[in-house]
Amino acid sequence: MRSDPRSTGPRLGGPMLRKLALVLVALLALLWLVTWMAGSGFFADVPVAGTPEAAPVSRAILDFKKNATEEAALDVGVARPKQIVFGDLHVHSTFSFDAFTLSLPMSGGDGAHPVSDACDYARHCANLDFFSINDHAVTLTPRRWTETIDAIRQCNEIAHDSSDPDLVAYLGWEWTQVGATPSTHWGHKNVIVRGLEDHEIPTRPIAAGLPLGIESINSELPSATLMGALALSDIEGGGLEFAAYQSELMDVTDCARGVPVRSLPDDCRESAATPGELFEKLDDWGFDSMVIPHGTTWGFYTPLGSSWDKQLTTKDHDPRFQRLIEVFSGHGNSEELRPFEEIAFDDEGNSTCPEPANDYLPSCWRAGEIIAERCLAEGIDSDTCDDRAATARQLFVDAPNNGGANVVPAYTVAEWQDAGQCRDCFQPSFNYRPKSSVQYIMALGRDDGTGGPFRFEFGFIAASDNHSARPGTGYKEVSRQEFTENRFGNFTNTAIGMNLGAPEYGAEAVPFEFDPSSAGPLSSFEVERGASFFLNGGLAAVHSAGRDRDAIWEGMHRKEVYGTSGPRILLWFDLLNGPGRAPNPMGSQVELAENPIFQVKAVGSFEQRPGCANNAVSSLGPERIDRLCQGECYNPLTLRRPITRIEIVRIRPQRTEGEDIVGLVEDPWKVIPCDEDPQGCTATFVDEEYRSSGRDVLYYARAIEAPSEAVAADPLGCRRDDAGRCVQVDPCFGRPDDDECLAQTEERAWSSPIFVNRPRPTVAAR
Numbered sequence: 001m002r003s004d005p006r007s008t009g010p011r012l013g014g015p016m017l018r019k020l021a022l023v024l025v026a027l028l029a030l031l032w033l034v035t036w037m038a039g040s041g042f043f044a045d046v047p048v049a050g051t052p053e054a055a056p057v058s059r060a061i062l063d064f065k066k067n068a069t070e071e072a073a074l075d076v077g078v079a080r081p082k083q084i085v086f087g088d089l090h091v092h093s094t095f096s097f098d099a100f101t102l103s104l105p106m107s108g109g110d111g112a113h114p115v116s117d118a119c120d121y122a123r124h125c126a127n128l129d130f131f132s133i134n135d136h137a138v139t140l141t142p143r144r145w146t147e148t149i150d151a152i153r154q155c156n157e158i159a160h161d162s163s164d165p166d167l168v169a170y171l172g173w174e175w176t177q178v179g180a181t182p183s184t185h186w187g188h189k190n191v192i193v194r195g196l197e198d199h200e201i202p203t204r205p206i207a208a209g210l211p212l213g214i215e216s217i218n219s220e221l222p223s224a225t226l227m228g229a230l231a232l233s234d235i236e237g238g239g240l241e242f243a244a245y246q247s248e249l250m251d252v253t254d255c256a257r258g259v260p261v262r263s264l265p266d267d268c269r270e271s272a273a274t275p276g277e278l279f280e281k282l283d284d285w286g287f288d289s290m291v292i293p294h295g296t297t298w299g300f301y302t303p304l305g306s307s308w309d310k311q312l313t314t315k316d317h318d319p320r321f322q323r324l325i326e327v328f329s330g331h332g333n334s335e336e337l338r339p340f341e342e343i344a345f346d347d348e349g350n351s352t353c354p355e356p357a358n359d360y361l362p363s364c365w366r367a368g369e370i371i372a373e374r375c376l377a378e379g380i381d382s383d384t385c386d387d388r389a390a391t392a393r394q395l396f397v398d399a400p401n402n403g404g405a406n407v408v409p410a411y412t413v414a415e416w417q418d419a420g421q422c423r424d425c426f427q428p429s430f431n432y433r434p435k436s437s438v439q440y441i442m443a444l445g446r447d448d449g450t451g452g453p454f455r456f457e458f459g460f461i462a463a464s465d466n467h468s469a470r471p472g473t474g475y476k477e478v479s480r481q482e483f484t485e486n487r488f489g490n491f492t493n494t495a496i497g498m499n500l501g502a503p504e505y506g507a508e509a510v511p512f513e514f515d516p517s518s519a520g521p522l523s524s525f526e527v528e529r530g531a532s533f534f535l536n537g538g539l540a541a542v543h544s545a546g547r548d549r550d551a552i553w554e555g556m557h558r559k560e561v562y563g564t565s566g567p568r569i570l571l572w573f574d575l576l577n578g579p580g581r582a583p584n585p586m587g588s589q590v591e592l593a594e595n596p597i598f599q600v601k602a603v604g605s606f607e608q609r610p611g612c613a614n615n616a617v618s619s620l621g622p623e624r625i626d627r628l629c630q631g632e633c634y635n636p637l638t639l640r641r642p643i644t645r646i647e648i649v650r651i652r653p654q655r656t657e658g659e660d661i662v663g664l665v666e667d668p669w670k671v672i673p674c675d676e677d678p679q680g681c682t683a684t685f686v687d688e689e690y691r692s693s694g695r696d697v698l699y700y701a702r703a704i705e706a707p708s709e710a711v712a713a714d715p716l717g718c719r720r721d722d723a724g725r726c727v728q729v730d731p732c733f734g735r736p737d738d739d740e741c742l743a744q745t746e747e748r749a750w751s752s753p754i755f756v757n758r759p760r761p762t763v764a765a766r
Contacts, residue, residue, distance in 0.1 A: 032225065039228025041244030047094050049147035050116030052155045054123050054619045057166040061127070061615060062547075068606075072570050072640075076601040076680040082543045082560075085552060086568050087130035088471035089170070089540050090190055090294060090329060090463035091118050095135040095144045096174075098488075098522075099467035100245050104238030107490040110482070110627070115148050117469035117628060119155035123167050124616040125629035126472035130542075130552050132170035134190045137207035140173060141252050142267045145205055153196055156549075168549045170194075171201055175278055175291070177208035180400045180514075182306040186275055186316075187436070188295050190326075194288035194553050202261065206281050209271040230495060242495065261285055275322075276315040283318075290556065291318075294326035294463065296438065297334040299420065299431025300530045303402050304343040304364075305351075307435035309657075312444050312456065324556060325458040327438050327563050327750050329465040330473065330484055330537030332429025335750065337439035337665045338422055342431075343397050353393035359423050359724075363404060363431065364396035366419035367509065370408050374507035392509035399512040403524030406512040410505035413529045413734075418718050418726040427565065427713060427745060430533040431526070442698060442753065443661045445654035452760065453696060455653050459556075459587045459752035460700065462538025462563030474536045474566020475634040476608055477710045480732070480740045482630050484711060489531030489733040491522055498523060531733035532715040532741075539564045541571070541749070543585060559587025562751045566710075567605030567641070569749040573701045574599050575756065576684070586700070589755040595690045596756050600672070602643045602703035602749065603680035606636035642676035644746070646683060647702040651753075652695045668702075676706065690756065698753040705747045714743035 037043065066083060073081035092099045093115045103109035115133055122128040133152060140148065152169045159165030172192040179185030186208070193201050222230065227246060231239035255268035261284045264270060272278040275291075282289050296308065311317055327335045340360035344352045353364035368389035375385035396404035405411060422432040434440060441456050448454035464473050466483070473483040480486055492498060502523075503510050514524050541562045542555040555561060562571050574583035576597045578590040583599070612633035617625055625631060650669035654661065674681035681703070690697055717730030732741035 035228035035232060036224050037228065038231045038240060039222075039224035039226065039243050039247065041247035044240035044244040046244050046248050047100060047112050047144075048114060049093070049095070049144070049151040050114035052116045052119035052151065052158060053624070054120040054158070056158055056160065057123055057127065058615045061613070062166055069570060072603040072680065073572075076572075076603060076682045078572055078601060081572075082545055082555075083547065084570055085129035085542050085544050085547060086472070086539050087128050087168075087542070087552075088122070088126075088464050088466075088537075089132045089172070089192060089292060089461060090134050090326065090465045091131055091469065091471045092135055092174075092465075092467045093118060093133060093469040095140060095148065096467065097136060097139040097245070099135075101242070101491065101494050102467055102485065102487050104242060104494075106234060106237030106239070106242075106494050108481070108487045109238075113469035115151040115469065116155075118471055119151065119158075119167075119169060120620060120624070121469060121628055122169070122471040124619050125470070125612075125633050126475055127616075127634040128167065128472045129547060130168040130170065131471035132172040132190070132192050134172045134174045134192075136176045137173040137205035138176060138210065138269070138271075139249060140205045140207075141248055142204070143248070149196075149201065156196065163546075163548050165547060165549075168547070168552055170549075171196060173205035175206060175208045175272070178301045179303065182303045183310070185303050185306050186311065187293060187302065189275070189278070189322075190292045190294060191278075191282070192290045192292065194549070200287045202285050203266050204255070204264070204268070204270040206278060207269060207271040208278075209273055274316060275311060279318040279321055282321055288553070289321060290323060291321040292324045292326055292461070293322070294329060294465065295331050295334065295429065296325070296436040296441065297433045298331050298429040299342070299402070299433050300331075300525055301402055302431075302433045302436060304397060304404065304433075305341075305345070305435065306433050308441045308456075309435075309444060312446055312454065314454070317456065319457065323459060323559060324461050324561065325438055325441070325456075326463050327460045328427070328462040328538040328565055330535045331465050332533055332535065333425060333427045334429055334436070335438045336422070336425045336428070336667065337437045337443070337662065338425065338432070338434045339662050340422075340434060342420060342433065351397040353397050361417070361419045363416065363420035364393045366416055367396040367404065367408050368393040370411065370415050371507065371509050378507050380507070388508055395509045395511055401514040401524045403512045403514055405526050406502070406524060407509040409503040409510055413731055414729055416526075416529060417729060418716055421716070426748065427535060427710070430530040439649070439651065439665045439667065440661055443651050443653055443664045445659075446657060453653065453757075457589060457753075457755055459559030459561045460563050460750045461540035461561050462565065462750070463540060464537030466537060470628070472537070472539055472634075474538055474564075475568075476632050477536055477566075477708075477742060478632050478740065479630040480711045481737050483536050484534035486531050486534050486712075486733055488534065489528040491527045528733060529731070532712065532731040534712060536566055536711050538566055539568065541568075559752050560585050562586060562749055564749040565747045567705060567747045569605050569643075569703055569705065569747070570603040570680070571701065571703050571749045571751055572599075572601040573751040573754065575754050584754065586752040586754060589757065591757050591759045593691070593759050595686055595688055596699075597684065597686050598648075598699065598754070599682070599684045600646055600648070600701045600703075600751075601680060601682040602646055602701075604641035604643050604678065604705050605747075607639045607641060609635050609637050611635060640678045641708070642678055642706045643674045643681040643703055644676055644706050645674055645704050646672040646681060647704065648672070648685065649700050649702065650687070651698050652693070653698065655695070669699075694758065696755070696757040698755045700753040701751040703749045707744050707746055709742040710745045710747065712741050712743075713745035715741075
């Protein structure tokens with residue numbers, strides 16, 4: 001009997017197949033479990049607030065700062081000067097989602113920068129007098145908020161003497177609102193609270209909800225399994241840490257709407273969709289707080305044509321809370337009004353692309369040029385290419401979520417040249433939005449319903465908007481990679497910036513629609529191009545009766561404040577002939593029948609010596625000085641930089657809603673040359689036209705320092721042709737890390753306005 005040749009080898013019968021299947025299932029289950037655990041944050045630590053480490057600043061340094069200000073004030077004839085204290089009211093730690101992503105290796109980051117870093121940096125690197133922490137409320141989980149409160153309290157406790165502290169730390173957060181269209185866009189605002197006792201702070205920070213039509217964090221974030229797969233694919237880049245951060249966000253549920261703030265659970269995510277809702281919630285809490293708008297012209301996320309007109313209502317502007325505005329930050333200057341338009345509308349309200357004008361190249365127009373250039377390069381006839389260019393222009397202005405650039409498939413930074421940028425503004429924010437500029441905002445006017453005016457009457461400050469827990473980075477123009485948000489450009493390599501559905505290179509424009517299921521929340525924006533515009537940032541200055549928390553707060557509340565582009569310029573601006581015997585300082589509002597007489601005085605900032613003072617090194621230690629301060633601290637010499645001129649801006653607010661604003665802003669109205677004396681510059685002037693004009697007027701001063709170099713002062717490095725057209729760029733982002741991208745600029749300080757109004761007729765009592 002012959003054996004069956006098919007049975008010569010070992011048989012893979014039923015039992016062995018079942019064993020192999022079980023092993024395979026077990027391996028797959030184990031793989032799924034590991035992936036799920038990675039996506040649920042089991043394999044990495046979540047960020048923490050940390051504990052401030054540094055000792056207080058020495059009394060000798062505090063005395064030097066106070067005496068130096070008093071001596072400078074006396075040199076320019078300021079009688080009985082208040083203290084001038086410098087701080088930063090816009091600082092993020094790695095509790096903020098964008099700051100956390102920036103800290104990861106996938107973004108070129110150097111690790112976490114917790115809330116405690118902000119305290120130590122403010123004390124000894126920047127040597128500030130005050131700061132606030134302002135992480136994005138939407139990513140402040142209950143644990144993160146509690147730890148933030150604890151860290152800020154610890155920071156203040158280090159000072160020991162609360163009546164004369166070396167540093168005051170305020171608690172705050174950022175209300176981060178982004179609308180898909182101008183009608184739904186309100187912008188970003190920082191909220192600062194005055195006190196630190198339990199009854200003086202909210203149980204939860206108040207977020208603005210989620211941007212760009214995203215309904216909830218949990219519905220839009222990937223599942224734990226998918227997040228785990230992403231995390232495991234980039235362990236060296238920080239994928240596991242990224243997953244742990246996001247997983248904690250998913251554990252928080254949204255608060256119910258329409259419920260009084262004290263009736264809500266402690267552990268839900270509270271939000272307010274509009275400024276009006278935010279003010280209502282702050283009013284419900286009832287404690288002292290401030291709401292400070294910022295980045296108003298920053299076109300990174302601000303839709304084309306966005307305007308502050310819609311915010312001037314009694315519902316969406318509450319002057320009890322909203323008293324200050326951020327004129328300048330590390331994200332650029334938002335001060336200046338310009339007549340150009342980035343988008344136009346026909347009589348029926350349809351969007352169109354305006355032609356280049358007023359020394360401005362609209363990005364929508366450049367989109368058409370790029371498509372036409374690609375089209376012609378492929379040998380296609382000019383008529384067809386012209387039609388494609390027109391289509392590209394229209395698709396650009398029709399794109400939602402500020403995503404117009406995406407209609408040009410696979411675009412490069414170089415192709416855009418300097419489209420969308422303000423060419424003659426001082427260190428402007430990216431993709432400038434002039435109808436959201438501070439000058440435009442201050443020129444708006446409405447009737448208050450009783451025949452009187454209703455306006456934005458803001459005091460001016462500046463800030464850093466730093467995202468690595470480094471308040472006040474503008475003391476030296478160094479460390480571009482660490483002190484600015486230049487690494488935002490790397491977001492295209494991360495989950496928050498990548499777009500899996502992006503089209504390939506082509507010579508025809510494609511419609512853009514934002515799809516959260518395949519694109520990160522920042523993917524519609526010009527992330528890489530905008531990264532070149534980040535600066536070292538500005539400062540807020542307060543004329544204060546003392547160094548303590550309440551004195552600084554009162555100075556901010558009365559708007560006796562100013563902003564600087566980074567240097568600690570000293571600035572006084574007074575109305576001399578206002579009501580009462582004493583001069584009325586910046587921030588004042590008066591009624592006056594006669595022509596106003598003003599006096600302005602400015603003293604330049606101290607030149608800096610390299611490195612850090614011994615007190616800072618001994619307090620932080622060499623390693624922390626190197627990592628946190630990058631080896632460079634505020635370290636003044638006794639020589640001051642000269643002031644070259646003082647510029648006065650005059651704004652006559654609208655009398656009626658339809659009045660053209662461009663003609664109401666006079667910038668500069670007066671230019672006062674200075675003799676560049678290091679002891680300062682002083683001038684007195686009169687508005688001889690005030691009385692005859694019959695209008696209310698506001699005035700503010702700009703003190704300009706002698707030219708110096710600054711990081712990203714020329715962000716695109718344009719090479720221009722004979723007609724002035726930018727034909728080649730050398731942007732700051734993408735340069736070697738040791739290239740600080742320095743260029744000449746004129747640092748400056750902006751006073752708060754003085755508001756001079758015509759006397760109102762009194763209504764006799766019946």
